[in-house]
Amino acid sequence: MTSIENLKSFDPFADTGDDDSQPTNYLHIRIQQRNGRKTLTTVQGLPSEYDSKRILKVLKKDFGCNGNVVKDEELGDVIQLQGDQRAKVLEFLTTQLGLKKKTIKVHGF
Amino acid sequence: MSAEETTPTVEDISLDGLKKKKKSKTTSEPTTDSTDATGEDDLFGGLKKKKKKKSKDSAKEKTGTEELEDGIEDLGLGPKKKKSTKKKKADSSFDKELEKAGLSSTTAEAESSNTESTIATEVGLSYEDLLERFFTVLKTNNPELAGERSGVRLKIPPPIVAREPKKTIFSNVKDISQKLQRDPEHVIQYLFAELGTSGSIDGKEQLIIKGKFMQKQLEYVLKKYILEYVTCQTCRSINTKLVRENANRLYFMVCNSCGSTRSVSSIKTGFQAAVGRRKRTG
Numbered sequence: 334m335t336s337i338e339n340l341k342s343f344d345p346f347a348d349t350g351d352d353d354s355q356p357t358n359y360l361h362i363r364i365q366q367r368n369g370r371k372t373l374t375t376v377q378g379l380p381s382e383y384d385s386k387r388i389l390k391v392l393k394k395d396f397g398c399n400g401n402v403v404k405d406e407e408l409g410d411v412i413q414l415q416g417d418q419r420a421k422v423l424e425f426l427t428t429q430l431g432l433k434k435k436t437i438k439v440h441g442f
Numbered sequence: 443m444s445a446e447e448t449t450p451t452v453e454d455i456s457l458d459g460l461k462k463k464k465k466s467k468t469t470s471e472p473t474t475d476s477t478d479a480t481g482e483d484d485l486f487g488g489l490k491k492k493k494k495k496k497s498k499d500s501a502k503e504k505t506g507t508e509e510l511e512d513g514i515e516d517l518g519l520g521p522k523k524k525k526s527t528k529k530k531k532a533d534s535s536f537d538k539e540l541e542k543a544g545l546s547s548t549t550a551e552a553e554s555s556n557t558e559s560t561i562a563t564e565v566g567l568s569y570e571d572l573l574e575r576f577f578t579v580l581k582t583n584n585p586e587l588a589g590e591r592s593g594v595r596l597k598i599p600p601p602i603v604a605r606e607p608k609k610t611i612f613s614n615v616k617d618i619s620q621k622l623q624r625d626p627e628h629v630i631q632y633l634f635a636e637l638g639t640s641g642s643i644d645g646k647e648q649l650i651i652k653g654k655f656m657q658k659q660l661e662y663v664l665k666k667y668i669l670e671y672v673t674c675q676t677c678r679s680i681n682t683k684l685v686r687e688n689a690n691r692l693y694f695m696v697c698n699s700c701g702s703t704r705s706v707s708s709i710k711t712g713f714q715a716a717v718g719r720r721k722r723t724g
């Protein structure tokens with residue numbers, strides 16, 4: 334009977350800490366149109382432990398496209414790549430860097 | 443604007459009225475045209491037919507009337523009212539079947555060679571019969587609880603899009619926003635953020651978007667908007683409203699159908715690359 338006391342050790346209403354409503358730092362992959370049919374992919378919110386310049390180098394080589402890093406005052410380093418590289422970037426981030434898909438938001442049309 | 447948009451409730455009521463009328467018709471019809479027999483038998487026959495007719499009716503209504511409104515109505519005021527009438531009907535039908543089982547088990551045997559039905563009449567009702575009846579009732583009242591796909595009801599007109607060399611004209615933004623019960627400004631803000639562009643509204647309340655976009659692309663973005671800012675995650679209804687909490691300035695989505703509330707993220711444009719001009723001045 335005393336074992337029932339164990340039930341009290343767990344408070345079902347306690348904060349579990351994995352609340353979805355808490356603003357997580359998402360990584361955003363966006364696409365923009367630029368003159369005519371050409372597009373541009375931007376990657377914003379890369380965790381600070383990653384060297385964006387080195388990642389850009391790898392991405393440029395892997396995707397065979399040009400790109401650059403833009404330093405934004407508020408948003409930090411943003412990687413820009415030519416063309417729609419969203420799917421490839423997502424795959425790279427999840428498989429090569431081991432980032433969780435839940436923390437990545439892919440935007441666009 | 444939103445006050446005008448809530449008129450569907452009026453239509454709901456009239457729809458409800460229609461449904462009830464139909465039901466009462468079906469209850470009276472079969473009793474007159476069913477074959478001659480004892481009174482109890484007659485009523486029972488009527489009931490059987492009624493069931494079939496009801497499902498037909500609901501099917502007709504689905505295709506005929508506006509599915510969106512049907513959906514909202516189904517989730518909203520509808521079920522409560524209907525349930526009460528349904529209960530009564532179910533009760534009375536059960537009574538009648540009991541009566542029938544007691545009164546005319548011999549006629550039933552003569553009529554049908556099916557042994558299952560005789561067992562059913564002797565014991566009352568078989569489990570299968572009860573289950574079937576439960577699901578017919580559930581399907582007519584609450585289709586999605588009976589496992590029917592609810593996605594079909596989401597009838598939002600497709601975006602009307604005209605493309606010009608450097609811009610896209612989205613002419614029915616206002617109409618779509620109103621159907622979704624959202625402020626057009628909010629929808630447009632989301633569109634711009636997702637498309638990574640900007641634009642303006644012209645004199646005819648059309649949205650002029652910079653850049654070339656196909657109808658399919660805008661439809662996809664609108665779908666994402668609906669999923670994030672319109673659909674209730676609890677009951678999948680789109681009869682919801684956005685409420686801004688003054689204390690923390692966060693947006694909350696309140697479902698008008700089931701009453702659940704969830705927070706929604708504010709629309710952020712995020713980083714926007716400088717495009718178009720080769721070089722910025724300065």
Ligand SMILES: [Zn+2]
Binds near residue numbers: 676678679700702
């Ligand atoms: Zn709901």
